[in-house]
Amino acid sequence: MTFLWSRDLQTALLISLGAVLGANLRYWFCVWAGQRWGTEYPFATMIINLAGSLILGFFVTVITERFMIDPRWRVFFVIGFLGSYTTFSTYTYESITLLMQGNWSLGIFNLLGSAILGGLAAVLGIVLGRWV
Numbered sequence: 001m002t003f004l005w006s007r008d009l010q011t012a013l014l015i016s017l018g019a020v021l022g023a024n025l026r027y028w029f030c031v032w033a034g035q036r037w038g039t040e041y042p043f044a045t046m047i048i049n050l051a052g053s054l055i056l057g058f059f060v061t062v063i064t065e066r067f068m069i070d071p072r073w074r075v076f077f078v079i080g081f082l083g084s085y086t087t088f089s090t091y092t093y094e095s096i097t098l099l100m101q102g103n104w105s106l107g108i109f110n111l112l113g114s115a116i117l118g119g120l121a122a123v124l125g126i127v128l129g130r131w132v
Contacts, residue, residue, distance in 0.1 A: 015080040018076040018082075022081035025085055045087050045114075049086055053118040053121040053125065054121040056082050058129040059077060060074070065130060
């Protein structure tokens, strides 16, 4: 029973550490992107989602098909870091807000652009992961 508790505690700590890092990177990137490109369109959210899709596809492919690494890295990076870095709920909220404000072109572009480009980014990440 002690082993199970210590493994569960270790997993929770790895997820938490990854989440703290991912959430902070997301925040800093959003601030930077808002200052650089403005806030009329949620560029930061789209870029974060695309980067997260690319990185997730690459990382999981590399660790499952190329290298044998400690499974705790997947917990830390995929669940913790990328789980808090990517922003699906923010993406949907910002898209719907744009649509409700009558900004149909940006709202549709955000919904479809993030979904389609995110899918392509994930495919690219998988291809790169297999190529390494």
